[in-house]
Amino acid sequence: MQFPPELLNQIGVVLEVTVAVVTALTVAFWISLVIWTFRDIRLRTRDIFAWLLAVVLTLGLGPIGLLLYLLLRPKETLAEVYDRQLEEEALLRDITARRACPSCQTVTEPEWLVCPHCRAELRRTCASCGKPLELSWVICPFCATSVGEGKSSGNGHHAAPVTRTVAPATVTGVEQA
Ligand SMILES: [Zn+2]
């Protein structure tokens, strides 16, 4: 069976164009992989050698190189590492500040009332329930007694502040007009 030369010519042109397009797409894809890898490794490390290695790996092996890179790259980005360090430092500072004696900076226990090293007052006891209270607290979180109020009278009217002495006659309920 003989093909006419014009048809062969046309098939040749179509093949050439197809090969050219596929090659161009592959090259573009390959370059995109390298660029993506370069951008990604830059976010994860400042080591120039690691940048070079990642780029060479992807440039040389393409998709397989990228796969290897994804397996080997540092887990966290530099921004994530920075955030985590900030969080840890803040937590540590918070714990140290809360537990250090304000006078001599000795680490104290949460239940201590005075610093055993310098006698500084750390906490006071609740007048009602005896639990340790921070000096800045204005009310006991355990029994709801205001700090400095002392023992409540226990008759249910715990919200009424005692501001003056009450004459015995009014206690029986007889109101004076
Ligand atoms: Zn102290």
Ligand SMILES: [Zn+2]
């Ligand atoms: Zn209390």
